[in-house]
Amino acid sequence: MTELEKEDIALVAELPYNWELLNNKVIMISGGTGFIGSFIIDVIRYRNKRYSSNIKVISLSRRGGISDTTVENIQVDITCPIEYSGNIDYILHLASNTHPKQYAEDPVGTITTNVLGCNHLLMLAKEKKITRFLLASSVEIYGQGTEIPMDEEYCGYINCNNARSGYNEAKRTCEALCQSYMQQYGVESVIVRLARIFGADKKKDTKAMSQFMEKAVAGEDIILKSKGNQRYSYCYVADAVSGIFKALLDGTAGQAYNISDDDEGITLGGYAEFIASLAGKSVVYQIENNTSVSKATYALLNNNKIKEIGWKSNFSVCNGLKRSYDIYKQLMV
DSSP: HHHHHHHHHHHTTTTOGGGGGGGGGGEEEEETTTTHHHHHHHHHHHHHHHHOOEEEEEEEEESOOOOSEEEEEEETTSSOOOOOOOSSEEEEOOOOOOOOHHHHHHHHHHHHHHHHHHHHHHHHHHHOOOSSSEEEEEEEGOOOSSOOOOOOOOBBBBOOOGGGHHHHHHHHHHHHHHHHHHHHOOOOOEEEOOOOOEEEOOOOOOOOHHHHHHHHHHTTOEEEOOOOOOOOOOEEEEHHHHHHHOOOHOTTTTTTTEEEEOOOOOOHHHHHHHHHHHHOOOEEEOOOOOOOOOSSEEEEEEOHHHTTOOOSSSOOOOHHHHHHHHHHHHHOO
């Protein structure tokens, strides 16, 4: 782990939140080995080490892993019913196919992982009478937006008659399941709608920003397969994790919260140019018709609602991109 990554973890872990609510609690995390899940676990490790918070994590993933005093790693397929004999206080449902290539190559798996996984975890939440369930939803539930940032009441347009919409519709269904379990069974839940997350993810990633960064770090020109006119909201991973913790601890039950860094008025092409400039390289436009990518031209999030409960971003998108680039370069040393 680089020094910059350690700084990011400490930054989130030292935020003035109601962390005491998690002391001596058990948190189950689906997707605990993923990019966001592993960052959340690192923050919990920091709190345990520095403040003796005694938070236990049950990490669910397809691969499992080695357990230790903080984390119990369990290999599980969340599309099947989940059994766990111990106590659980909180559940964070993060597991999902998150890469556009997967949406196209495995549209059925994209839907089932989200919907069946969410239902099975909510069933477990009901059984264990947990304190709170958090669903990681997505900006994709809004579909096509406009140049006006979308708040949580916005209903966008999604063409459901194609396989690419499986991810969008699955996330919408998960949100409805959360509301239904709360109404019918009293399972308290909160939803975070994440912008496009980026950072120094060490796993292979097919999202645009990750591909741009991979090229720049390798000292190559960036390939952009569209005109680059799209305007999207993004969020540096440290800001995404701080937003997740804020919603978990202080969000209102049954509410959804957009989490994004503030819009800088820069297009996708503009961000590609910025990343290329970090490496002294150029952007090469190779326009093609790719069915795996989102067709939304605008997907801008209004993040005022989560700011009203005390969250704020610590990074601009460009600052986060520069930090990601620096982390990747440190990892290469």
